[in-house]
Amino acid sequence: MxxxxxxxxxxxxxxxxxxxxxxxxxxxxxVAEPSPGGRLRESERAELERLRAEAREKDKRIRELEMERDVCKRFVALWVK
Known part of the structure; x- marks a missing residue:
């Protein structure tokens, strides 16, 4: 084989x-055994909350960087004129 x-x-x-x-x-x-009833264990719930908070922070940072990029684009457009 x-x-x-x-x-x-x-x-x-x-x-x-x-x-x-x-x-x-x-x-x-x-492989972790699923909890009865499909509910999350406390450790899984804590990890999920941590990951959600991390995702929110990354989304916020992405929005900030996009705004900075847009300002730079506008500056370059004005500078070229």
């Missing part, structure tokens, strides 16, 4: 072993 995929047999073996051990071939961490 490894030859058909064009990879080293040891690589395939480690992928299969990791998938059997963790339930995820692309991660070294075990």
């Amino acid at each position: 490894a030859e058909d995929l064009g990879i080293h047999p040891g690589t395939l073996h480690s992928w299969v072993s990791r998938a059997r051990r963790n339930g995820s071939p692309s991660s070294d961490r075990p």
